[in-house]
Amino acid sequence: MFIRGIHLKRYLSGFDDGQPRMSAMSAFRISEARVRAVVIIFSVTGVLLLTLMAYLAQPDELALGELEGSDGRKVRTKGTVVGQYFNEHGSSIIMIVDGNASAEVFIERSSENYGTGDVISATGEVLDDGYGITITVQSDRGIDVVRRASTLNTRTDVKVAEASLLNGTIVYASSGFGSGRELEVVMEEEGRTMFIDVDLIRSDCDLRSGDIVRMEGLMYPGGRMICFGEGSVEVLSRPEPATSALLSVIEGAALSPSDLPGGKMDLKAYIRYEPSSRTIYVSDEPAGSLISIKVLLPERNPLIHMGDLVELHNTTFRWDAEQVRYTLLAESAEVISPHGPWRVDLSNLEYGVSPYEGAMVLIEGYIVREGDAVFVVDDGAKLEMRGTGEYVEGERSEVRGRIRMDPEGNAFYLEACEDVQ
Known part of the structure; x- marks a missing residue:
């Protein structure tokens, strides 16, 4: 019993023949430490994986000009708002630009207003169909306003957009x-x-x-x-729809000549060509249309010019058997709304007949001297410029004047009547 007691005591004390023995409590503590270590390892690994996934899910930061060829990619890009368009489905489309690059931002659920000139950042998926870039954004949360436009410019002479x-x-x-x-x-x-x-x-x-x-x-x-x-x-x-009166009269005369108005009337119409005599041609639109009707006045009115809206007083219809068309006889013509100078493409004035002959025009091009002659040149076309005016040779300028025909050279020239701008 004594020996057994010694062995029992040693066993209970954690020793057996002088060798250490692990108690049940110590074994539990070691197991608990291992579990904690495993939990910590898994937790850290999970955090690292989530961080990696979040990093991989981050959109690419690209400028508008770099979006071409990025179809299907999630990106974040920035641009200046041109305008916004809402549809009946609760979505909106914003056009943004950055330099010469542009894109449309389609917001699937949108209620926010983004004003012209606002600078925004959009995060979404790129659609490049070959015709243009569209960035699809789920909601207004994908749009960050970087800067709001303070005031709107009211001039045309801007240095940048x-x-x-x-x-x-x-x-x-x-x-x-x-x-x-x-x-x-x-x-x-x-x-x-x-x-x-x-x-x-x-x-x-x-x-x-x-x-x-x-x-x-x-x-x-x-x-x-x-x-x-x-x-x-x-x-x-909007201009008075009085020109429709001219249109209705002409159409009525074509459909039923017997219903042609027999009395005198006042008609409003636009001057189709620059008048050179008491004969003028009028139309129902400023730039002309399919209708062009001849009008005879008692005398030439120097105040009438191409594109002007005029009122023809005490006008009657007359059938011109020689021309097989109707002609209007008017006692006078009053300018209601002058058109002003026309901006003309230089290439359309070198040869042939021009409706702008005698009209006040604006032409843009480079001022070039060839011998004693001065020309306005643009994209291979040129027009001689006659008259006085201050200009700098070789610079691109805007010239104002009247288109004239030189019968000897059978060519148009510009009779400059103001300084070159």
């Missing part, structure tokens, strides 16, 4: 709606007549020649403007 608000009169409006239209707008600025080429995108606004409009968009150096979305071009006023 600026968010602008301008008023002017439409000289030309291309047909069609939706994806893109071209407008030419004229406006007066500090006594000078300025022409603006406007690219209107995603707008179904009914626009016509002669409309006075307010335009909100980005104005670029050189007289170019981009407007995007409904409301970017607003019609402030």
